Amino acid sequence: MSWPAQTIHFIDFEGGATCGILEYGVVTLRGGEIVDTATRLCRATGRVRPEDVAVHGIEPMAVAEEAPFTEEFERFASLRESGPLAAHFANAENTMLKSVWPYARQAPDWVRPGAVSTEWGPWIDTGRLYPQLYLGLESARLEELVGRMRLQNELDRVALELCPLDRRRYHAALYDALAGALLLRHLATEPEVAAQSLPWLLTMSTLDPDKREAMTQGDLF
Template identity: 50%
Template sequence: MSWLEQRVHVIDFEGSVRTGVVEYGVVTLRAGRIEGVETAVCRPRRAVPAEEARVHGLGGDAVRAAAGFEAAWPLFAALRETGVLAAHFSSAEESMLRSYWPCPRLSPDWLEPGREVATWGPWIDTGRIAAERVPAGASVALEDLVARFGLGEALAELAGEFCPAERRRFHCALFDALACALLLLEFAGGGGSRAPWSLARLLAASTADKKTREARSQPRLPGF
């Protein structure tokens, strides 16, 4: 099955282990198009250090008056149930989710039809995929990849449509999620003579572990 047939929720968080999530952005893809977006600022667990605020631009009254990320449980539980989660180097997003909720509700495995699991994965990881697409030692930071693959104009257009006016730059959660979504479509969406990737191939390419990659690449028989 092509991954384009499956709903994919691209996620980005701003924050840290110390502060928790201070902003989230979600871009939902279906059939290669944006089906919807979500974004919100969240009250941190602790005061945001000045050095972190300089990176993402969030702190002070803007975050203290917001609801904590705990209030977003219904949204993120539903995201896990309704689509595959994706992120740029997904270990960061998964760690953040697990620091609030160790596991979601029982949700589709996505690798084996009919099977349910209580895990946040498997993830689509554009960072892992990018590392195989660029020369050894080249940057795989979102900003650099957007420039390398000529996606800046498309990103600016989407940001103008979906992002709050003051959050249209890198290190803003929805902006970064849009960048990740564009990279995913660039890497695996097909076009020209290229066919879209299967979901199994995409998930296999998203892990650094060789055994896991091989296992995900193998067709599964019902009941196994």
Template identity: 55%
Template sequence: MSWVDQPIFFVDFEGSRVSGILEYGVVMLLRGGIVETHTRLCAPTGRVRAEDTAVHGLSEATLAAHRPFAVEWDFFAQLRERGPLAAHYAGVENALLKGVWPYPRSSPDFARPGEWVVDWGPWIDSARLYAQLFPTLDSGRLEAVVSAFGLESELERAAAAHCPPDRRQYHCALYDALAGALLLARLARDPQLAGLTLLQLLALSTLDPVKRDALQQRELF
């Protein structure tokens, strides 16, 4: 089965290990299109540093009335059961997620069809994918990759349709999740790349040759 026929959940978090997750954005991608989105602000579990507020625009005062991220356990566990998670530089999102819940419920191992695993990964990583498929890119930063492939107008339209009016810029969780999802959607428009299996996409999502070879070996059996 081609990866484009599998629901993929692109995730972005704003926050840090100090403050906890302050905002999440989730975009469901299927057959190269955005199917659904989710976002909300979350109460901090630690100090929100002034230098972090300068980046994402979220302060302790504006977040105090919101529920903490930890109440979203069932929502994120269900996402993991429905499809693989994706992010741009997925190690960051994986670490923040595991800082709240080290493991999800037993979920399908999309790297080994028919098997089950208790892990948030393996993740689809748009930064690693683009680094390997387009090695001449000057930068792997989300904004730079979106710009390099002329996706700014498409992102602005998606943000207008899905993001809160005051959260339509980079370093806002749903805006960044939409940007990453559109990078995957662009790959789905390439017939050769759209024909990859999910396992091949997961293998391309790691720069670690040992992990990549291990995933590719699974394709042979």
């Protein structure tokens, strides 16, 4: 089965090492369509630095009464069971997720049919995929890629429907997750890319040569 037909969960977090996860956004793609979204603010676990507020716009008082992100294990473990996780430069999301829960529940490996894993990854990573598939890109930054692929108008249209009123901008979790999901969906407009398998997409998202070699053991393709 080609990868666009699969269920894929695109994730973005806002926060940091000091304050923890302050906001999450999740966009679920299935068959190339957005079928579900989720987002909320989360109580800080430490100091929210002014320089971080300048980026994501989340003031400490805005999250003071919110439930902490630690209450979301069931949601994220269930996502991991139903499809691979995706992010734009996924190392940040993987690091933040593992800082809260080092392991997920046992779930399909998604690279090796029939195998299981308790890791949150491997991730589909649009930040790694685009430079490999579109040679000569000057930048793989999220906002610049959205503009380069002429997806900004569509992003704003979808955000108007799905994002909270005051979070329809870059560095808001659901908005950024939508941007990444549209970039991932855009890859399916390239026939040679759309025809590939999910293990291929996951392997191409991994730049580390040792990890990539390990993922390709067993004639994945």
